[in-house]
Amino acid sequence: MDDEILWPPEEQIEDSVEEESKPDLNLESALVSQPNLQSAGSLSVPSVSLADAVRNSSKSRGTLRRWIVEEKISGALKTENGWQIPIASLVSSGAWDSVTAPDESPEVEEVDRLSELEAELLRARFELNSEKKLREAAERNAEDLRSAMRMLTTGNVATPIQLEDSRPQRPASYQKRQDERWEFTPAALIEVANKFRKKLLG
Structure with a gap:
């Protein structure tokens, strides 16, 4: 009974110390893969690129970048192809109209x-x-x-009237006045005969 019995055995104690000193590879792999899971989850929601967001927004490109950095637009993810921004975040932040x-x-x-x-x-x-x-x-x-x-x-119409007025008027036939007396002197008879002859001859 001189030998001292140790429990657990020394070999098991050394194995347990080595196991505690070793890092948990499963935990590290889970932490490494966690960003990929978040990326996959972020990409599952409807999202647009920064260029599309600027094209459909009244804000400038610099304003949208600043809002992304300040996390005013939440859920934005930087990928190899550029920013992927959830549409819901653009609407809720006021970058897009409803x-x-x-x-x-x-x-x-x-x-x-x-x-x-x-x-x-x-x-x-x-x-x-x-x-x-x-x-x-x-x-x-x-x-x-x-x-x-x-x-x-x-x-x-006026021209014939003027021509008619301009024609020489023929002397009217001699008419004896009531107060005029006939003189039967030889000279008077000769004068009357001459006038009558002129009238006939024209």
């Missing part, structure tokens, strides 16, 4: 249609104004022509 691009397209089409209608209205007004001016000019020309025709017609 209205999507397809919902905005009818408004754009409506604005374009309104602009086309306004341009057509202006063109119609211009054509109407031009036509009105042309009609007024034609009416003035027609009135001028009517005035000229009246002047020509009046001149043609």
Whole structure:
């Protein structure tokens, strides 16, 4: 009974010390693979690149980068191809409006249609104004022509009257006045005969 019995045996004690001094490889591998799991989880949500985020945002590229660094836009992940940003984070941070691009397209089409209608209205007004001016000019020309025709017609009618007035008037036939007395002297008879002869001979 002189030999001292040790429990557990020394070999088992040495083995247990070696096992405690060895690192846990399974734990390290789990820690190493943890970022990959997070990456896979982050990529599972709908996300866009930084270029797409800037294209659909009213903010500048520098502002979006600063928000990502300040974690105002949460869940952004840097990959080999660049940033992958969750759409929900862009909307919640205010980088994107809550209205999507397809919902905005009818408004754009409506604005374009309104602009086309306004341009057509202006063109119609211009054509109407031009036509009105042309009609007024034609009416003035027609009135001028009517005035000229009246002047020509009046001149043609007046010309025969002037010619008729300018003709030499023949002496009217001699008519005896009531208070006139006939003289039967030889000289008076000769004078009357001469006048009668001149009248006959023309």
